[in-house]
Amino acid sequence: MMEKITKIITSKLQALSDDEKREIFPRFFKAGKGEYGEGDRFLGVTVPNIRAIAKLHKDISIEEIRELIQSEWHEVRLCALIIMVEKSKKKDEALRKELFNLYLSQTDRINNWDLVDLSCRFIVGEYLLDKSRDILYQLAHSPLLWDNRIAIVSTYAFIRKGQLEDTYALSDLMMHHPHDLMHKAIGWMLREAGKRDANRLYNYVMSHRADMPRTMLRYAIEKFSPAERSILMKRG
Numbered sequence: 029m030m031e032k033i034t035k036i037i038t039s040k041l042q043a044l045s046d047d048e049k050r051e052i053f054p055r056f057f058k059a060g061k062g063e064y065g066e067g068d069r070f071l072g073v074t075v076p077n078i079r080a081i082a083k084l085h086k087d088i089s090i091e092e093i094r095e096l097i098q099s100e101w102h103e104v105r106l107c108a109l110i111i112m113v114e115k116s117k118k119k120d121e122a123l124r125k126e127l128f129n130l131y132l133s134q135t136d137r138i139n140n141w142d143l144v145d146l147s148c149r150f151i152v153g154e155y156l157l158d159k160s161r162d163i164l165y166q167l168a169h170s171p172l173l174w175d176n177r178i179a180i181v182s183t184y185a186f187i188r189k190g191q192l193e194d195t196y197a198l199s200d201l202m203m204h205h206p207h208d209l210m211h212k213a214i215g216w217m218l219r220e221a222g223k224r225d226a227n228r229l230y231n232y233v234m235s236h237r238a239d240m241p242r243t244m245l246r247y248a249i250e251k252f253s254p255a256e257r258s259i260l261m262k263r264g
Contacts, residue, residue, distance in 0.1 A: 037081060037085055040084075041078065041107060042071055045071045045073060050071060052072075057142070064207070065139065069100050073103040075142075078103055082111045086115070090127070105143060106142070109143055109146065110147070112131065113146070124155050131152060135172060136172065144177045144178055148182045156186075157191075164182060176207075177209060179198055179202075180199070187220045187224060196221070199218060203239070203241075204239070208241075212244070219247055219248050222251060223251065229248065229249075230256065237262070245260070245261065
């Protein structure tokens with residue numbers, strides 16, 4: 029009987045395990061008790077090595093991807109997502125829709141910032157470029173942190189097309205999110221929006237600087253001059 033492709037992929041990733049990284053990754057990705065990545069397990073495989081395995085198996089089926097996403101191993105889930113990203117770049121609307129729907133049905137397994145950030149712009153953002161973005165606002169209201177991060181980071185696809193409205197609207201909506209990971213993500217997307225329209229970002233920060241979380245503020249204004257940053261960092 030032929031071995032299942034999902035087991036083959038997992039075995040290949042296990043063979044690339046690095047003992048030092050396997051020890052470091054749980055701390056780096058906050059997998060300890062009470063942390064945002066609590067309970068996640070790591071093989072200790074680098075992203076370039078994961079991409080190499082994904083490239084070898086880019087033609088696996090949607091159901092096999094679904095199975096990979098259920099893995100206990102962080103790197104196996106990331107491999108599945110990288111395969112999804114590559115498939116989503118094809119000019120096949122039915123396939124892209126299927127990938128989009130699968131992705132949003134599995135967000136509890138896309139459960140760390142690297143998994144979100146390496147995938148959602150392509151699978152969600154690019155898919156929604158010519159469609160309603162209502163789903164992003166639903167994700168923004170979700171109690172799941174990863175849904176919230178998917179909502180804002182997916183707008184990177186829009187920013188690259190010069191479409192900034194959703195980034196600012198979602199920033200308004202989640203401005204007072206309780207988690208630092210969201211402050212960083214929103215600040216990052218605002219910074220990217222600022223590369224398209226620096227004056228709009230400057231004015232936005234000026235109007236929100238009194239109550240914008242400091243981490244978000246610092247990320248957002250990173251590309252401004254020291255003099256501009258000094259002004260924008262002042263609360264009053």
